[in-house]
Amino acid sequence: DAGITQSPRHKVTETGTPVTLRCHQTENHRYMYWYRQDPGHGLRLIHYSYGVKDTDKGEVSDGYSVSRSKTEDFLLTLESATSSQTSVYFCAISENPGLAGYEQYFGPGTRLTVT
Amino acid sequence: GENVEQHPSTLSVQEGDSAVIKCTYSDSASNYFPWYKQELGKGPQLIIDIRSNVGEKKDQRIAVTLNKTAKHFSLHITETQPEDSAVYFCAASMTSSGDKLTFGTGTRLAVRP
Numbered sequence: 001d002a003g004i005t006q007s008p009r010h011k012v013t014e015t016g017t018p019v020t021l022r023c024h025q026t027e028n029h030r031y032m033y034w035y036r037q038d039p040g041h042g043l044r045l046i047h048y049s050y051g052v053k054d055t056d057k058g059e060v061s062d063g064y065s066v067s068r069s070k071t072e073d074f075l076l077t078l079e080s081a082t083s084s085q086t087s088v089y090f091c092a093i094s095e096n097p098g099l100a101g102y103e104q105y106f107g108p109g110t111r112l113t114v115t
Numbered sequence: 116g117e118n119v120e121q122h123p124s125t126l127s128v129q130e131g132d133s134a135v136i137k138c139t140y141s142d143s144a145s146n147y148f149p150w151y152k153q154e155l156g157k158g159p160q161l162i163i164d165i166r167s168n169v170g171e172k173k174d175q176r177i178a179v180t181l182n183k184t185a186k187h188f189s190l191h192i193t194e195t196q197p198e199d200s201a202v203y204f205c206a207a208s209m210t211s212s213g214d215k216l217t218f219g220t221g222t223r224l225a226v227r228p
Contacts, residue, residue, distance in 0.1 A: 004158075033215075042121075042204055042218035043159070058215060059116070090158050103149070104216060106158035
């Protein structure tokens with residue numbers, strides 16, 4: 001998985017609780033992304049980062065926030081989890097889109113269940 | 116924003132036959148089209164990609180074609196093998212949007228031995 005780890009790999013939480021998912025990379029890639037995967041929707045971009053402390057919203061950002069204080073770590077936070085946020089969450093990295101390659105490499109995923 | 120449609124949603128082929136998955140996109144500014152393979156319990160893996168200045172690209176048994184005029188691109192797998200069984204996703208992005216990928220909804224390919 002191209003030097004990408006996600007933690008935790010599985011989590012069950014209750015509605016209304018805060019949840020933080022972590023993505024860690026060892027590739028020193030500049031760009032990092034958070035996607036969610038749901039049946040019938042493919043993968044949808046939540047937020048992405050183009051450098052330390054530089055982030056932007058994706059297609060489905062409501063209810064999520066992100067932070068990136070170090071190149072290697074990208075955190076996704078659900079401030080108050082809802083059942084609609086039950087999903088599989090994938091982190092991805094990219095070296096430098098627009099230059100040599102646009103390839104995004106994905107982590108193994110985190111399965112989150114909100115009860 | 117960009118919208119990517121993918122067909123079929125499921126595909127079953129006999130081992131050795133070919134498989135074709137088709138995608139259409141809506142934004143003519145999109146210029147990068149990757150294909151990902153996802154096995155059960157794993158993250159998507161890039162298998163091939165094509166940029167808008169190329170009409171076709173091959174890598175062994177896998178090929179991708181792009182028709183910019185019609186705004187569609189296709190994945191072709193020849194001589195299918197059981198290990199090709201997986202979910203395949205197409206995607207599209209454009210450099211000016213920070214390379215944010217818009218994915219299709221996936222095709223579940225089953226290769227019958």
